[in-house]
Amino acid sequence: MSDKDEIYLENQPLEKNLLRYVWNHTRREQLWILSVILISMPTLFLVLDLPKNIINKPVQGIGFEDVTATATFLNLSIDYPDWVFGGGTLTLFEGFSMERLPYLLALSFSFLALVCVNGLFKFYINTYKGRLGERMLRRLRYDLVDRVLRFPTNQFRRVKASEIASMVKDEVEPFGEFIGDAFVMPVFLGGQALIAFVFILLQNVWLGLLAVGVIIFQMILIPILRRRVLELGRMRQLTARQLSGRIGEVVDGITAVHVNDTSNLERAEISSRLGRIFDIRYELYQRKFFVKFINNFLAQLTPFLFYVIGGYFAIRGTLDIGQLVAVIAAYKELPSPINGLIVWDQKRVDINIKYAQIVEQFNTDEALDARLQKPVPGPVEPLDGNVVVSNLVINDESGSSLLEDVDTKFGVHDVVAIVGPVNSGTEAMANALARLQNPSSGRILAKGSNLFDMPEAITGRRMSYVSGDSFLPQDTMENTLLYPLKHVPLAERPLDEAEKSAKTRWLAEARASGNIELDINDDWVDYKAAGAAGAEDIHIQIRRVLEIVELDQVVFDLSLRQTLDPAENEQLCAKILEARERFRGRLEQEELAKYVELFDGKLYNSQATIAENLLFGTSSDGMFTPDKLASNPHIRKVLRDGGLDEALYEMGVELASTAVELFADLSSDNPFFEQLNFMAPDEIDDYQPILARVAGVDFDQVKEADKEMLLRLPFNYVEPRNRLGLLNDEYRERILKARHQFQQDLSDELEGSISFYQKDTYNRMATIQDNILLGRVAYGYSDAAERVQQEIQQIVEELNLQDDMFKVGLKFNIGTAGKRLTEVQRQKISFARVLLKRSDLLIVNRALNAMDSRTQKRIVQRVIKLSRGDENNPPFGIFWVLMAPAYAQLFDRVLVFDGGRLVEDGDPVELAKTESAYAAMLV
């Protein structure tokens, strides 16, 4: 197929009939598998036929009545009937003459061989059908998502995201299985049924016609009965889809549920939906099984008729009894293929309805032309000249107008501000310019051609758009920032031989399913567009744009909270150890000392937990995490030997009673629970009975389970924080002794389970900040954390580690929908990344509205300065819908909108001096 045809097909609506859709794409494969099945038929027949022969001939001895009798094996001769050349036998191979025992063995081994061949046929056929189905499923899912990517944006106001996901993922799932059998099954079963029919007809025309009559009756009756079943199937699909849409809404709006006490409303609403689904499904079952009942009944009715009518004629002597027996025997072969056909047809209709239902949602008249999204590998021509907006009218779905008859013209490289109240048309203007909203009439020309006819390769690379509610999927900060630079794969990742062949196979498979043949694992980042040479120096550009939105410091702060694997970052880890050295040097000199308590193998660290003091390290494989220490046999032994177990147990009792006393009557979401660092809110209820059981009981008599529960508590105890006065010098001394003993006793195999705090080792389980400190920030000083961080930053700068730390910080995972960042940070990162693209025209649609006005102003100033261009960065134009009209003064030109109309256009400074609408907004 040429490219042109492909595009043509992609622009066509999806085929509404599933069978036709399948046939269009798998014609060749369907015919092939059909022929394989036909070829496999003789083997199947022989496998069924041979056992009878083995039993009859060599075993029971038919034909071997005489001891010296032989039989011929592998006699390939065909008897042909009288009407062909007067009858006779065509002998291809005379065969071997064999005695009884060898004949048995020969037949048995032939049976074994045939079973193998037959099994292999089945294996091939089933895998082939499976692959066929899976490929079609892949193609269908891909086609559906392809449509989603070309939906006009207003389509998304009609369909819910979770409904689309449920359609693409769940609803098409059963298709795969059906597709493999879509054509093979009816041909196959139909053939079987036909043969049985012909046989019956040959035996007795009347009885044959009787059987045909019943089946025709069945074929007329069943679809009538099934009409309601199909209707129900459609309803089932719709209600289930709406349920998943509704659940998505509940999850997205969960805060509204909590703050309004509407959880029970949601429960009732979900319950009513589930009830409706239940009703539909129950009725469906009833009807389905009724149809089945009718089917079975009719199938049994035919033999009844044979017995009655055939028997009658036999008694009357008009029918040969032999014929009657043969007809009944042949009819026995009929029900299974007929039933199979009925089941297949049922499935076909059911799946076809589901398919049509789905496709209907994805076929829209206004889908973007597929040509506009074709991958364009090379750089695209820059935009220049003018953007001309003429008679632009935009109405929303309800028909109310957002923009009325706007005429304007500006240079691509102009720096323009757009102001106006909310809903005055400013957002619609920006959205139209970004092609997110189709004009109802009028047009926008850029570089002389209609903006809406331009490929996305031009608009998406030479123009940028950012609004206040950009969505950020879960990824690292770095990938989030580079996202707008990923248009096509530009550099293949280096592959070894095995990977190369895997890739070839992978791409061939993609082609077979009509998927796009671009490798997601290649490097897609267009470094040149960002002004970098490649992956090595892209972070310089990233830092540049992050500085503009004041996010660079955040990246540094985040980097301190990241962990590093020294195996992969040898140099950086060595440098961090150097930073640790310097940090310790500063502690000796300055008043900084009181803010940090360093880990020292010989000293108890009062700012750390008892667990940390005991282990003097962090668990690296989960074996020695604080909650498991109480049940760990090594720890228990050390505690016992050091006379600590009873002491810690007493502390545990004290902590448990304090927690129970203070927290027992609070609900588990009470804010006070944040301060309870040694127990989970829901554990309070567990400790009450434990305390009652152990009261007055000697330590030795306490049950192990209770002991363990109580021993767990003191491990998280920190004296300056909890201030219960449970630790004294003697206990500290004993814990230190236990620490040493634990380290001495530790077997080699457990050595790797703990990363110890050692002065010259990098701890891969701890954050970078903890590695630099190798200590704990002290409780009780309000500015301790801040001061420590300042100090660290200075050291990082002295050691020239900013770049490395910056890169580490960029690896921070921003969380689902960027929720690990604040809203302001999300807006900043969305803004920064479109700057990274260095496009010709930057469209900003109230993108900074979560920030305070001073920050907004600073960012506007920096971006305007950037837009003038410098030796490294080309100049670009700005089309900025502002929140605060005052900042328009920083721009060269302002467009003022009101009530969907462009009411003013001019130099903002001049306009501000006159009695203009703009000046009125400034007051």
Next chain:
Amino acid sequence: MSKLKDEVDLLRSIPMFSNVPPNKLKLLAFASDRMTFDKGQNLFMQGDAADAAYVIIEGTADVLVSTSEGESSVAKLERNAFVGDMAIFSDINRTATVRALEHLEVLRIKKEHMMEMVLDTPSLTLAVLETLVDRLTKTTKDLSEARLELQKLSA
């Protein structure tokens, strides 16, 4: 030896907390942070958002209000003083700066904990109301005295 016990005793000696049940006072102390400030350090600054109230355990502090002629001290705080309590009950910003005059030990009670406690303990709610009324009475009295003085001056 338990510092928490001392803190509970300290809280009880503050009139507003005198009628609060002992286990509630202990919870409040348990949930609070004990903090140290050096001479010259600010507990908070005028205009900051209010996120906590403070009880002075040891040392003295100065309450400063910035005027057009610079900062002026309006009160001294000593052991047992409860400061910053009013700002956390509403969303107003700090109306004054509090600065340590020497080494200062304080108990920092977070806004949400104080709120929770007030909502949960009727005796504390009444005590807060009482304190407010007292302060209002004092302010009204001061105001009328100041007016009187002003009248005398202008007369």
